[in-house]
Amino acid sequence: xxxxxxxxxxxxxxxxxxxxxxxxxxxxxxxxxxxxxxxxxxxxxxxxxxxxxxxxxxxxxxxxxxxxxxxxxxxxxxxxxxxxxxxxxxxxxxxxxxxxxxxxxxxxxxxxxxxxxxxxxxxxxxxxxxxxxxxxxxxxxxxxxxxxxxxxxxxxxxxxxxxxxxxxxxxxxxxxxxxxxxxxxxxxxxxxxxxxxxx
Amino acid sequence: xxxxxxxxxxxxxxxxxxxxxxxxxxxxxxxxxxxxxxxxxxxxxxxxxxxxxxxxxxxxxxxxxxxxxxxxxxxxxxxxxxxx
Numbered sequence: 060x061x062x063x064x065x066x067x068x069x070x071x072x073x074x075x076x077x078x079x080x081x082x083x084x085x086x087x088x089x090x091x092x093x094x095x096x097x098x099x100x101x102x103x104x105x106x107x108x109x110x111x112x113x114x115x116x117x118x119x120x121x122x123x124x125x126x127x128x129x130x131x132x133x134x135x136x137x138x139x140x141x142x143x144x145x146x147x148x149x150x151x152x153x154x155x156x157x158x159x160x161x162x163x164x165x166x167x168x169x170x171x172x173x174x175x176x177x178x179x180x181x182x183x184x185x186x187x188x189x190x191x192x193x194x195x196x197x198x199x200x201x202x203x204x205x206x207x208x209x210x211x212x213x214x215x216x217x218x219x220x221x222x223x224x225x226x227x228x229x230x231x232x233x234x235x236x237x238x239x240x241x242x243x244x245x246x247x248x249x250x251x252x253x254x255x256x257x258x
Numbered sequence: 259x260x261x262x263x264x265x266x267x268x269x270x271x272x273x274x275x276x277x278x279x280x281x282x283x284x285x286x287x288x289x290x291x292x293x294x295x296x297x298x299x300x301x302x303x304x305x306x307x308x309x310x311x312x313x314x315x316x317x318x319x320x321x322x323x324x325x326x327x328x329x330x331x332x333x334x335x336x337x338x339x340x341x342x
Contacts, residue, residue: 077335078328085331086321110331114338160272160304169267174300175307195314196321214315220280239276246311 062126070117081110084127087211088134094208094227095135095142095149105141109134127216128226135226150204159243175250191249198248206241213238266294271301275308 068076092105164173224231
C-alpha cells in the first residue's frame with residue numbers, strides 16, 4: 060500500500076495503517092530530529108510528538124504536498140523548537156573542506172597507491188543480499204550529523220537536493236557538499252565491511 | 259591562446275563523483291572527469307562503488323523498529339482515539 064492509501068485508511072481510524080506508517084518513517088524522523096536536538100532521547104521524543112501532531116492534524120491535511128513531505132515538515136518544526144529550548148547549536152561538518160578519501164591512499168602525484176577494489180559485482184548483483192544492505196544501513200547509522208540526516212533524506216527517502224535544502228533551511232550547495240561527504244563515508248565504511256567479512 | 263585545463267589526478271577526481279552522479283557538474287568539469295575515468299580503472303571502480311552505495315541506500319527500506327517502540331506509538335494512537 061502506498062502512503063496515500065495508508066493515509067485514507069488512517070482517516071478511517073485504521074490502527075494497522077498507523078503502525079505501518081510508523082514502521083515506514085519513524086527511524087527517518089528520529090535521524091532528522093537528531094540533527095537539531097541534543098540527544099538520541101530528545102530525538103525520540105520529537106519523533107513521538109510528530110506522530111501525535113499527525114493524528115491531530117490529519118483531517119486538515121489537504122494533500123497539497125505528499126504525506127512524506129508534510130510529516131517531515133512537522134518533525135523539523137518540532138525538532139527546531141526543541142533544539143532552541145536546549146540551546147543546541149546546529150552541527151556543521153567538522154571536515155567540510157578536507158578530502159573524502161584518505162590522503163594515504165594516493166601517491167605524491169595524486170594517483171591511487173591503494174586503489175578501491177571493485178565491489179560492483181558483489182553489491183550490484185546482490186542488492187537483495189541482506190548482509191550488503193545491512194552494511195549500508197549500519198554505515199548510514201554510523202554517520203555523524205549533519206551527514207546522517209542529509210543522506211537519509213536524499214538517498215534513503217529519495218528527496219531532491221532542492222527538497223532537502225528547503226526542509227532543513229540549507230543552501231542547495233551546502234546540501235550537495237554534505238551529501239558528497241556522507242556518501243563517500245558510507246562507501247568507505249561498506250568497503251571496510253566487505254574487506255573484513257567478504258560479504 | 260586558450261589554455262587547456264590541466265588533467266585531473268585521482269585525488270581530485272574522487273571529489274567530483276557525487277556531483278557527477280547527480281548531474282550537477284558544469285559541462286567543463288564533467289568532460290574533465292569523463293576524460294580521466296576513460297583512462298583510470300581505479301577511479302572507474304570508485305565511481306561504480308559510489309553508484310552501488312547510492313542504489314543500496316535507496317533500497318535499504320525502513321529499519322526494523324524495536325517492537326516496544328511500535329507498541330508505544332500504537333498505544334498513543336489508541337489513547338488519542340479514545341479521547342476523541
